[in-house]
Amino acid sequence: xxxxxxxxxxxxxxxxxxxxxxxxxxxxxxxxxxxxxxxxxxxxxxxxxxxxxxxxxxxxxxxxxxxxxxxxxxxxxxxxxxxxxxxxxxxxxxxxxxxxxxxxxxxxxxxxxxxxxxxxxxxxxxxxxxxxxxxxxxxxxxxxxxxxxxxxxxxxxxxxxxxxxxxxxxxxxxxxxxxxxxxxxxxxxxxxxxxxxxxxxxxxxxxxxxxxxxxxxxxxxxxxxxxxxxxxxxxxxxxxxxxxxxxxxxxxxxxxxxxxxxxxxxxxxxxxxxxxxxxxxxxxxxxxxxxxxxxxxxxxxxxxxxxxxxxxxxxxxxxxxxxxxxxxxxxx
Ligand SMILES: Nc1ncnc2c1ncn2[C@@H]1O[C@H](COP(=O)(O)OP(=O)(O)OP(=O)(O)O)[C@@H](O)[C@H]1O
Ligand SMILES: [Mg+2]
Numbered sequence: 001x002x003x004x005x006x007x008x009x010x011x012x013x014x015x016x017x018x019x020x021x022x023x024x025x026x027x028x029x030x031x032x033x034x035x036x037x038x039x040x041x042x043x044x045x046x047x048x049x050x051x052x053x054x055x056x057x058x059x060x061x062x063x064x065x066x067x068x069x070x071x072x073x074x075x076x077x078x079x080x081x082x083x084x085x086x087x088x089x090x091x092x093x094x095x096x097x098x099x100x101x102x103x104x105x106x107x108x109x110x111x112x113x114x115x116x117x118x119x120x121x122x123x124x125x126x127x128x129x130x131x132x133x134x135x136x137x138x139x140x141x142x143x144x145x146x147x148x149x150x151x152x153x154x155x156x157x158x159x160x161x162x163x164x165x166x167x168x169x170x171x172x173x174x175x176x177x178x179x180x181x182x183x184x185x186x187x188x189x190x191x192x193x194x195x196x197x198x199x200x201x202x203x204x205x206x207x208x209x210x211x212x213x214x215x216x217x218x219x220x221x222x223x224x225x226x227x228x229x230x231x232x233x234x235x236x237x238x239x240x241x242x243x244x245x246x247x248x249x250x251x252x253x254x255x256x257x258x259x260x261x262x263x264x265x266x267x268x269x270x271x272x273x274x275x276x277x278x279x280x281x282x283x284x285x286x287x288x289x290x291x292x293x294x295x296x297x298x299x300x301x302x303x304x305x306x307x308x309x310x311x312x313x314x315x316x317x318x319x320x321x322x323x324x325x326x327x328x329x330x331x332x
Pocket of ligand 2: 192193218279280
């Protein structure tokens with residue numbers, strides 16, 4: 001499928017990330033527990049947002065959108081589908097995708113009672129982050145929002161597991177997986193988070209057994225999927241069901257199961273500043289390599305290089321060209 005228009009088309013919860021520096025007293029006044037991540041409603045996010053006079057950063061976020069940003073930085077051609085609302089944040093999300101060169105065909109929700117999903121990240125001393133997320137319009141993405149032309153023009157479809165949490169997005173994810181399969185695209189699935197795996201274990205297992213060609217997980221997520229304490233046992237299970245499994249292991253790097261072959265890749269030696277987005281960046285490198293038909297060992301190397309770049313500074317987007325960095329390191 002080398003004639004595909006897009007290397008990777010990702011589907012995910014479209015969220016705008018806003019990072020703000022606040023004093024500890026702010027957290028107390030707002031009854032926020034330092035270091036936690038919570039889901040909040042529209043009224044709460046609106047109130048909290050109003051209290052941020054000057055955000056440190058505002059941009060398109062969400063796991064899969066971070067991954068497409070990484071793919072773009074490698075010089076790949078990504079597409080993204082996910083729902084925002086017709087409001088200021090939705091415009092910011094859409095503009096950000098355009099700036100990155102990501103094809104983003106999804107129409108916004110026009111209901112005025114729904115706003116664009118938002119993640120407020122409050123940074124206090126010691127780089128501590130306290131996060132509040134409102135899923136907003138993102139959970140309204142349904143099967144009807146899938147742009148089947150863009151889907152069919154993509155070599156690989158990458159599905160964000162968080163979409164299994166809500167009925168519309170769950171249906172959309174399953175439909176996209178089936179349509180992609182029928183169109184001959186490769187299907188990648190990210191497990192995203194241990195609690196997401198706990199909530200959706202059966203659906204994940206069904207997708208992995210039937211439609212997914214490649215899964216992305218960190219070690220804890222894979223163990224949770226098969227309810228085991230042993231990585232070897234989890235790898236044995238996954239071997240039965242899926243061709244490729246990409247399992248990241250923080251400072252230990254990653255293990256790749258590719259066609260029954262087991263590969264180990266070491267992590268980059270970097271000073272960790274902010275680990276947020278490490279897994280999403282790894283997926284970007286791996287998917288870019290896969291779209292260029294590179295060997296699994298090279299894909300994995302691109303994964304650790306991308307992840308190493310992301311964790312060496314604040315924020316989930318690369319601060320230098322990942323293509324240039326990978327060339328400097330001899331991986332491309
Ligand atoms: N301390 C570290 N030192 C070097 N590399 C790291 C470190 N932590 C993470 N990485 C890199 O990031 C990749 C992904 O990390 P990890 O396995 O922690 O994923 P994750 O749990 O999905 O991350 P997150 O959810 O925080 O984005 C690793 O495979 C490795 O390449
Ligand atoms: Mg992760």
